[in-house]
Amino acid sequence: MTRDKGKVIFRLILMGFLVLMLSACSVSFSFGGFQPTREVVQRAIALQLTITKAQLEQHLLAHHLDANPAPGYEVNRVEILAEDPLEIQGLLSYHIRGTYNLTLKLPDGRVTDRGNPFDIYLQRQKEGKTWRLAQPQPGGKNDASVWATYLIRPKDYVM
Template identity: 40%
Template sequence: MLVGLLTACGGNSGVPKNLVGKAIALQVGQTQQQLSQQLKLSLPKSALNIDRVNIATQTPVTIQDLPSYKVTGTYDFTLKLKTREATQSDNPFEVYVQRQREGKTWRLAQQQTNENGTGWVTWLIE
């Protein structure tokens, strides 16, 4: 009986794995940009390829009154620079993704703290 209830309630739930890969790439790219700004470095343009996303947990949460998920797991990535390529496996991740009202798009959500307190900032996942 409980299995039937869980299946019925979870019919349209969950985050597609390819979307999680895009969210990870967006989050890593933003972190790279923030670090280069803070360190006043001019990092070369690189191609980041997220691969082998393994989702361990998807926890439903609410962000800005919209259905969202905290997703954790591991991923592999390959970073292609001008003269070399670096690959790293089994990197842990934690991303928050927010489904928009119309249900067609998702946004990466990150908590940020400033002088006014803590709030959520979101970016469209393309």
């Protein structure tokens, strides 16, 4: 009877081990748990919008077109749908996709555009204190990626 108990215990341990191994396959591990917070992603989206707005205004001025100031805006309700670790310029980075709401502050009120998709790259700095928005740039030599990065200022950032 002891031999039967031993076989049953062995099978239970083996099944438990297999269950653990199979469940571990569905868990995505990050590089040390250094993922950006939802607040960092929200600030990165706002920074990307600011950069795009500045580029558009510059383009309009270069072509002698009216570049009236665009309305103020606020990014909120960020939902992260995918977060993939990668390396950019030798530093830990993340490719992040999801949706956000954009609220425009107009003279006669506020308008919210819901469910806007985003697709951004965030690069963690060596010290681990700050993040940078990374944008791929054309023109890399030998198919090497070229990135422009922009500091995402934390809430209490002092220059």
